Amino acid sequence: MKFYVxxxxxxxxxxxxxxxxxxxxxxxxxxxxFSFGNKLHLYSMDGRELVYIEQKLFKFLPEYHIHMDNSVVAVLKKEFSFFKPKLHIDSVFGSFNIEGSIFAYNFTVYRNGISVADISKRAFAFSDTYEVDINDNESYPFILSMVIAIDQIFHDNRDK
Structure with missing residues (x-):
């Protein structure tokens, strides 16, 4: 299923x-x-909180905790790499890896080595805009929370 963020x-x-x-x-x-670090809530359209994303401060590389139902379900960590951005996610849904293009505009999400989502950022948009294509058997809110974390890590403060 495709989503536009x-x-x-x-x-x-x-x-x-x-x-x-x-x-x-x-x-x-x-x-x-007004908070130290990024704290974001993903809601359904009827107002139910589905995911809470929290940046962990004082880390050498960015780290985010993803909460669902008041418990941490995943820890997303940026990996050290020279050219292409890489992230690793340990979660209750499996082990995820995210690999990006050299300019951090296109990403592929892998779960246990199998591609489960593609993320592409529009290059010439007025605001940060992403097209996300998620496999139907994946948790949409969980994968979309990864997209929000990617935006926070790679694109949030570039224009400020």
Whole structure:
């Protein structure tokens, strides 16, 4: 299933809208405004919190914890690499690796070595915009939370 993740331009904090392939709102992401580190909540359109994403501070490389149902279900860590960005995720859903292109605009998500999602960032968009193609047997909110973390790590502070 395809989703389109777009950061809202004129808002306080990191806020995103996530639309499905037909252009309907599927999820929304709301970031805390005055906090140390990134703290973002992914909500269903009826207002239920599905995922909470929290940046861990004082780490050599970026690290994010992904919470579902008030417990940590995944730890996302950026790996040290020279040319292509790489991330590793230990989760209750399996072991994930994310490999990106040299400019961090295209990513592939692998679970246990098998491709489960493709992420591509639009190069000439007014705001950070991603197209995400997720396999149907994966947890959409979980994979979309990885996209939000990728945006925070690679693209959030570049223009500020």
């Amino acid at each position: 777009r950061e809202k331009v004129f808002s306080f904090g990191d806020n995103f809208t996530i639309k499905d392939i037909d252009g309907y709102d599927a999820y929304k992401v709301v970031g805390k405004v």
